Amino acid sequence: MATTAAAPPYVSTHEASNTGIWSWLTTVDHKRIGALYLVTALTFFMIGGFEAEIIRAQLMHPNGTLVSADTYNQLFTMHGTTMIFLAVMPLSAAFFNFLIPLQIGARDVAFPRLNAFSYWVYLFGGLFINASWLIGAAPNGGWFGYAPLTTMQFNPGLNIDFWVIGLQILGVSSLAAAFNFITTIINMRAPGMQLMRMPMFTWMAFIVQFLLILAFPVITIALVFLQFDRFFGTQFYELAAGADPLLWQHLFWIFGHPEVYILILPAFGLVSEVLPTFSGKPLFGYPVMVYSGMLIAFLGFGVWAHHMFAVGMGPIADSVFGVTTLLIGIPTGVKIFNWIFTMWGGNVRFTVACKFAIALLALFTIGGISGVMHASPPADLQQTDSYFIVAHFHYVLFGGSMMGIFAGIYYYFPKITGRFLSEKLGNWHFWLTFIGMNLTFFPMHFSGLAGMPRRIYRYDAGQGFDVYNLISSYGAYLLGFATLLFVWNFIRSWRKGAKAGHNPWNAPSLEWSLPSPPPDYNFAAIPTVTSRYPLWDHKGNVVDYHDGDQVKSAKELGIPMPLSTIKPLFTALFMTLMFAGLLFIHKHNWPMAYTFMFGGAAGMVISLYSWLLSPLE
Amino acid sequence: MEHHGHTPTTTGLDNRKVAIWAFIGSECMLFASLISTYLIYKGRSVKGPFPHEVCSPPVCDTVMKPILNIPVTSASTFVLLVSSLAMVLALAAVENADQPKHTLGEKILGNSKLWLFMTALLGTTFLGFQAFEFTSFVHEGLTIRTNLFGSSFFTLTGFHGAHVTAGVLWLLTLLAIDIRRGLKPKDALIVDIAALYWHFVDVVWIAIFTLVYLIH
Numbered sequence: 001m002a003t004t005a006a007a008p009p010y011v012s013t014h015e016a017s018n019t020g021i022w023s024w025l026t027t028v029d030h031k032r033i034g035a036l037y038l039v040t041a042l043t044f045f046m047i048g049g050f051e052a053e054i055i056r057a058q059l060m061h062p063n064g065t066l067v068s069a070d071t072y073n074q075l076f077t078m079h080g081t082t083m084i085f086l087a088v089m090p091l092s093a094a095f096f097n098f099l100i101p102l103q104i105g106a107r108d109v110a111f112p113r114l115n116a117f118s119y120w121v122y123l124f125g126g127l128f129i130n131a132s133w134l135i136g137a138a139p140n141g142g143w144f145g146y147a148p149l150t151t152m153q154f155n156p157g158l159n160i161d162f163w164v165i166g167l168q169i170l171g172v173s174s175l176a177a178a179f180n181f182i183t184t185i186i187n188m189r190a191p192g193m194q195l196m197r198m199p200m201f202t203w204m205a206f207i208v209q210f211l212l213i214l215a216f217p218v219i220t221i222a223l224v225f226l227q228f229d230r231f232f233g234t235q236f237y238e239l240a241a242g243a244d245p246l247l248w249q250h251l252f253w254i255f256g257h258p259e260v261y262i263l264i265l266p267a268f269g270l271v272s273e274v275l276p277t278f279s280g281k282p283l284f285g286y287p288v289m290v291y292s293g294m295l296i297a298f299l300g301f302g303v304w305a306h307h308m309f310a311v312g313m314g315p316i317a318d319s320v321f322g323v324t325t326l327l328i329g330i331p332t333g334v335k336i337f338n339w340i341f342t343m344w345g346g347n348v349r350f351t352v353a354c355k356f357a358i359a360l361l362a363l364f365t366i367g368g369i370s371g372v373m374h375a376s377p378p379a380d381l382q383q384t385d386s387y388f389i390v391a392h393f394h395y396v397l398f399g400g401s402m403m404g405i406f407a408g409i410y411y412y413f414p415k416i417t418g419r420f421l422s423e424k425l426g427n428w429h430f431w432l433t434f435i436g437m438n439l440t441f442f443p444m445h446f447s448g449l450a451g452m453p454r455r456i457y458r459y460d461a462g463q464g465f466d467v468y469n470l471i472s473s474y475g476a477y478l479l480g481f482a483t484l485l486f487v488w489n490f491i492r493s494w495r496k497g498a499k500a501g502h503n504p505w506n507a508p509s510l511e512w513s514l515p516s517p518p519p520d521y522n523f524a525a526i527p528t529v530t531s532r533y534p535l536w537d538h539k540g541n542v543v544d545y546h547d548g549d550q551v552k553s554a555k556e557l558g559i560p561m562p563l564s565t566i567k568p569l570f571t572a573l574f575m576t577l578m579f580a581g582l583l584f585i586h587k588h589n590w591p592m593a594y595t596f597m598f599g600g601a602a603g604m605v606i607s608l609y610s611w612l613l614s615p616l617e
Numbered sequence: 618m619e620h621h622g623h624t625p626t627t628t629g630l631d632n633r634k635v636a637i638w639a640f641i642g643s644e645c646m647l648f649a650s651l652i653s654t655y656l657i658y659k660g661r662s663v664k665g666p667f668p669h670e671v672c673s674p675p676v677c678d679t680v681m682k683p684i685l686n687i688p689v690t691s692a693s694t695f696v697l698l699v700s701s702l703a704m705v706l707a708l709a710a711v712e713n714a715d716q717p718k719h720t721l722g723e724k725i726l727g728n729s730k731l732w733l734f735m736t737a738l739l740g741t742t743f744l745g746f747q748a749f750e751f752t753s754f755v756h757e758g759l760t761i762r763t764n765l766f767g768s769s770f771f772t773l774t775g776f777h778g779a780h781v782t783a784g785v786l787w788l789l790t791l792l793a794i795d796i797r798r799g800l801k802p803k804d805a806l807i808v809d810i811a812a813l814y815w816h817f818v819d820v821v822w823i824a825i826f827t828l829v830y831l832i833h
Contacts, residue, residue: 110632110635110636111632111636175643178639178643179636179639179640179643180636182635182636182639183632183635183636183639186627186628186635187626187627187628187630187632187635188626188627188632189627193627213639213640213642213643213646214642214643214646215646216643217643217644217646217647217650218646218647218650220647220650221647221650221651221654222650224772225654225772228761228768228772232761232762233761233762234761234762234767234768234771234772235762235764235765235767235768236654236658236765236768236769236772240663241662241663241764241765242658242661242662242663242764242765243658243661243765244657244658244661247654247657251650251654609790
């Protein structure tokens with residue numbers, strides 16, 4: 001088939017129902033939901049980035065006066081919460097949505113309406129938690145929300161209530177999506193798409209869904225305890241009643257460490273798609289990549305207490321968690337080497353997507369090595385709660401997850417929109433991001449080792465932090481500028497970018513056999529898969545279902561399509577209102593609390609029954 | 618949701634059945650967190666009432682008996698176990714709805730409405746036992762705010778009770794569908810999924826009954 005040639009001049013058969021706001025509110029098409037996730041998550045990424053810029057402006061010079069201590073607490077809490085739950089996870093979800101059905105040869109996910117529900121819950125949850133800014137009571141207990149610091153006694157405002165309730169709402173979204181994707185991958189693969197033929201992104205997505213369904217219930221319970229302590233006077237985190245001061249930390253990190261892999265494995269998956277394509281070679285060691293992903297996920301549940309070395313758990317626990325943490329470096333290192341061997345001897349095309357993927361290899365390795373350093377409890381005691389840790393997790397989350405996601409965006413933008421992102425602007429974006437990221441976070445290793453603690457809103461001059469903070473702040477401004485370039489590129493290219501054909505990068509997996517953007521039914525005929533790289537095996541010989549210049553509509557092809565429906569949106573909305581009612585308990589405004597909670601619950605149940613009793617197609 | 622048979626699945630199982638298993642896996646972690654917390658906090662309450670021990674002054678104002686009533690809870694456990702049997706019969710009745718029924722025994726066993734109703738009724742009876750237990754605890758001076766035992770006990774068993782309540786509503790929904798149009802063998806799947814959930818909730822209760830009530 002034509003690979004890098006101009007797009008086929010097909011006319012997409014948009015029906016009236018496929019345009020306009022209403023079509024977006026009612027869509028159940030996984031590709032459109034993926035696009036909604038992408039745009040929403042990028043918006044939250046900008047908000048979280050803006051919060052970071054204020055933080056860096058405050059810390060640029062000693063004794064900064066831009067914001068108060070209280071505002072600073074809200075800023076770093078919301079920066080972390082936003083980036084993790086509202087930006088990186090949903091950016092991964094955008095790719096899960098868009099890619100999983102295309103990569104396994106399915107027409108949609110297993111439960112299209114549940115998929116729409118997941119998105120709307122995410123949007124409303126994100127809006128809810130950010131609404132706290134409007135009343136000046138944004139969450140202020142850190143993204144980890146350590147109890148008892150977050151109990152009513154020490155944090156009496158509405159801040160923590162927004163956080164607790166917001167995370168509960170977002171948890172519903174993640175869990176519903178995870179059940180959906182697990183079912184989709186297990187049950188909707190095209191004939192011949194054996195598990196060990198699935199594209200690596202789908203594999204990593206599959207593993208991540210298991211992490212989600214096993215880790216999220218634990219934080220749900222930790223949050224329920226906190227909520228009950230704050231609202232109903234239970235004593236889960238009440239030290240005077242004999243409570244264990246570490247209960248929250250254990251529950252939180254049993255969720256929190258798998259969460260780290262929830263954030264990074266999708267990016268690993270994206271890089272595993274990008275590098276083989278631009279190296280013109282199959283992924284090196286495919287089975288080992290799968291098994292190392294599984295091993296990372298499995299070990300990820302056995303390392304949580306390395307976040308807690310400083311609390312004094314004793315030599316046995318410290319040793320065990322130190323060793324498991326060192327172990328997890330092995331499958332991760334295997335992945336890095338496999339990507340290097342994938343490029344080795346290939347004709348590497350240095351597109352922007354490829355550069356971001358290579359940047360992940362380099363930067364994630366730096367973050368991984370500093371991670372191995374604080375796997376050792378004695379070393380960790382020096383580094384914990386210092387800027388060294390901030391440097392470490394930004395190298396793995398920005399240098400890892402975000403670089404991988406940017407690689408994925410540049411790589412898949414043509415498939416999503418039918419147009420390329422500008423490579424010229426993209427190159428500027430890449431280099432400024434790469435330089436800005438290192439300028440921002442590399443000096444934090446030194447300010448941290450010099451003793452600068454995390455989460456302080458200002459520091460005195462002359463402690464050896466000044467120059468590092470100055471460099472970090474300039475780096476952050478550069479990073480902000482680079483991100484604005486990206487946003488400009490994204491918006492402009494969506495409408496005016498150069499048109500892309502089916503397979504503009506000469507890629508091997510099924511999604512590239514479809515038009516860009518793919519028709520709503522994806523595959524006119526479900527393909528039969530005979531290898532891991534179907535388009536490379538059949539190069540020039542791809543089953544082409546184009547009828548002349550026109551992509552046929554689902555109706556013409558007789559493919560039953562799920563009906564658009566507003567019901568998932570309403571169910572999500574009423575559920576959010578139900579949760580929001582809990583806020584009034586804080587003010588002992590019981591009439592309002594009951595109105596919201598029972599009204600929301602009734603609306604939710606009615607919408608849900610109406611949804612479940614109406615036919616899908 | 619109606620099932621359309623036009624897309625065969627990879628495993629041959631219905632999507633909903635795969636999803637309910639994933640959901641149950643997730644629920645295991647939910648209850649594991651609740652049960653672990655209960656066990657960690659066992660014996661850490663600084664004042665009574667306590668689950669198994671007598672509490673005397675000065676820790677408690679008056680002498681308090683062990684609060685857990687094992688004979689009554691054994692009865693409610695039995696009720697919930699029997700409800701699982703009724704659930705099995707309800708599913709079997711729906712699967713065999715097309716079979717001709719001659720004897721009275723066949724007619725009773727093959728009556729899906731009866732067994733769905735019985736399952737929901739037994740579930741409701743279990744909830745009644747729980748309401749009785751909760752109120753009597755409150756009268757004896759144990760609320761969710763009293764001590765760590767109260768907080769972790771009421772939260773754990775309350776979460777389980779909420780799951781039973783959701784299950785009863787689900788069963789009543791199936792019963793309403795059965796009464797309106799009659800459940801046929803092709804509907805066995807939606808009953809099967811509800812049954813999986815119901816048995817899971819039952820199994821969780823066996824864990825709770827053993828770990829909370831029986832083991833001192």
